[in-house]
Amino acid sequence: MSVVVIASISVLAACGKPPGGAPPAAGTPEVGTLSVQPQRVVFTTELPGRTVPFLIAEVRPQVNGIVLKRSFTEGSDVKAGQVLYSIDPATYKATYENNVAALAKAQATLISTRLKRDRYKELSAVNAISRQDYDDAVASVGEGEADVSSARANVESSRINLAYTRVDAPISGRIGKSSITPGALVTASQSTAMATIQQLDPIYVDVTQPSVALLRLKKAMAQGDLEKSGASAAKVRLRLEDGSFYPLEGSLEFSDVTVDQDTGAITLRAIFPNPNATLLPGMYVRAVLEEGVKDQGLLVPQQAVSRDSTGKPQAYVVGKDDKLERRDLETDRAIGDQWLIRSGLNAGDQLVIDGLQRAAPGVTVKTVPWQAPSVTQATAPSDLH
Template structure:
């Protein structure tokens, strides 16, 4: 039977070292477990308050305006046409100049009309002479009939001849007046004061009475009209707001209008709304409004495209929020931050109206006395503590 060599036993020094190592590891493990069980969980540090600029909202009186597109229209417009037929002898104005009412514009050859007037005057003189003879004869026959020297029939005939001669005088006088009118119409004068455009005829041209083509067009530019179109729905909303007291008219009762020109500049003169049409255009669903503007420098010309800012009313208790304080969420809703009662940022959803002097008109979502955050919005989140400081107030509304 084969004998295997016996396994050597572990010596004392090696066993002692292994025991020490195991004991140390166990001690560290127990110590770590004890600390994990006995020590409380670490609390994260409190977030620092975010510095923000705030504006305390106060109600104010503002004028609400609607911006509408429109065109300028001459205050008065007159197309100059001849009332007699003839050859144009002279043109007595400079194209594009201002003329006065009654000023001579064209002279049509008056020779034939002067001759007609002279003939009518001669006819009148002849009729007057015949009437004088008939009057004397009628007077004599009336006396003779009184003493039965002539028959009553002859007297009646002379009286009828007198009346016929008097009628001939009246007809001849009317012919003289008609001839004089035709002669006067050879002088074509300005019917109104204003600026005259280009001439459609030159000296030597033949013109006819009441022709379709105008010789020139005359327009009065000071004052000038501006016609704009407003939707019927907007007009109904305005009337409802005025009736319910949400809007008020100014002291004059007339809406003020400002103009923005095609180049974006503001017209220096302020206008007044004159009237609105009494019917709605079925094609566009709009109502035409007409405003009147002073135009002393003739800066506005008929047919110009303008944008009119029409004052629709006055809101006495309006809340305005700076545009920088109003943000949009992914759905396009207007939102803003205010400081809540706990001193933390609170998000509000707003309903806004038009922009007035660079500020949103807030119709709901904010109240008077709210501290609106206008600065420091970049990293602000709802519920974040804030450190408020007064922000610079925006420019005051010009409409009061």
């Protein structure tokens, strides 16, 4: 009875088809594959840099004197032409008024000498006076005109010095701390600045790039491996000290024409809008620059690429009759968690991603589509990497 029941169950099981088809043959490994497809790859480089003020002006006195008043709040925004300090103007005002009086005297004397010259001219015509007297009168007029010009220059000089007792802001921007207090004595063109003004909107970011990287980029473009990325080539993004990205995009201003002999680097300067003064001078940042574009780039997950005993990269693809083929690769660079393949793979190849433990050339495998692992909130890469 038992033998009959077992035989009946075996016949019924043989008549039914399990869902999903027959199981793979014993010993046939299952691999996850991905169809390699060309895509547009944008090349970027991340370079260290420092923020630099767009404009900077150190405020220094142009005349000597005692500071009577400071007319700004430290750390505030000031406008060009705004009064910052007032220096005692008493001596400069007196000098100015004295020079104005000297000018008036010289002008009055010039009027008298001109009248005398005109009279002597008429008398000399009828030989009423000697020719020498007339020549002396003419020379006196020239001397008087020179005196007037000199007095006028003295007035202008004293006026400028009097105006310098009012120390104005040379540029608009944010002013720092004051090194001078009311009552302090200042001297003309002293080495210590009274205060420093910096324009922060927009703001510069100076970054350095190794000269060898620039040469490699130019070579790739000359060979046709890369193309210029068009109007967006000059766009720059900024990663801040805390790892977050600055919300506003900047643009590349210029590249230095000289290589630093000590570091072998070239300085690049980018400019960023800074309406909220988020970027302050001297901050350490990282600039992300777009270098070029490869229209038909092949990107593959790094886990699909292994290395042989000599360190050369290789990968497996599923060929005819579901058999594995080993390909020797030439990689260009790592972009995120993927390799950019220069040679060794073709568009449409079924690249093996998972199940490489038993992989060997000629092994027959069963393929299933590879699914990229989902990234949970706890394991998501942060901007700090």
